[in-house]
Amino acid sequence: MKNNIRVERAILRISQQDLANAIGVSRQTIFAIENGKFIPSTELALKLLLLILFVK
């Protein structure tokens, strides 16, 4: 399952660490999600979506 979190993050100029801090996970998790290694739970996916929408 592909996602465009990396692209969105680049557009918004947010680092992996900032994104991780904002939603309360580690940077490794953001890295794994961006690379399609790990599919987040619905809760985490919603947090990511809301954060990106909020920053936009």
Added chain:
Amino acid sequence: MRFTFVALNFTIMRDYKKHLTLLPHKWQVIGLVVFAVMFACEVIQYTVLKQYEGEIWYAYAEMAVLVLGNTFLLVTCFSQERTEDEYVTTVRYRALTISVMILIVSCGIAEIIGWRFHRYTTIQTISMMKGEGDGFFLGNNPILYSLLGILGYFRYAANLELLYIVLVKILKRIGCGTVYSSLLLQNRYKKTGWWLLGISIVLVLVTILINKYVNVLCWYGKMLWLVKLYLLVCLILPLMAYTGVFMVCLSREEQEDEFIRHIRVRLLVIFVIAYALLSLFEVLNIAGRHLYSVIEQPTIENHGYYLYSHISGQLLLWLTWIPGLSVVYALVLRKVLSNNLKESNDEE
């Protein structure tokens, strides 16, 4: 599936989105057939073959029950349900974590009561000195002895599997929350755990060296306090080792999010499967030796003794020893996490 052990480069641990594959559901049917054969062997053993106890056919039946029972449990544990959805997967993970926790705790208690150190160091020496034997620490308490028997038996993977099957059935009915609601201890216990484990390893080495070069128990008349201290250390060692192992393996990381928990659970599954397979191999080994002892020494009546002594005396005992496996699990987890951190650092 690529598997490079030396570099600890587990492909199976790199693609975290993939589910670990269980056996197809039809294996449960095969498991039930195996169970039926095992049950038939058990019935034949206690009816038709009862009069031939100690003879070769009776031993074959005993062996068949042991091996088929373990195979049935293994197959039933690791095969899919009819509908294997996310809920069932969550239930499986939760049941597995609880089973492993119970396994470590029960093994630890059994060890504390006197499974290994008590048996190998104190019984012989104390009985030699005082002529009291087993009763020195357990105080001839039948309840403690029964407890020791029951808990010590939990060491075998068959019991872990049985517990897991029962827990899956129960949790499926009553619900189990999400897989990410943690059962684990807080992070601060991890450091304490490593300290306890380190100290216990050092103490084990010291006691081995003492046993090799000095017979402390000869000082029984002169320095009683030293002998008592030595025996106390021997008794406390298992408590320290198991407490350390429990804390190291079952406490959270500094930032335990769902990804870390996912890695942990995956690794736990792999180790439990390895443990179950090693135990099955151990059972086959025991069964083979038991059969051999019956063929070679048909006059000895109590073959159960041979079965027991082979269980406790083999190399496989060390391979399936819970603290050993747990430490390997903890080290591999550390390695996988640090690899992942390194990769993310490189990209950043």
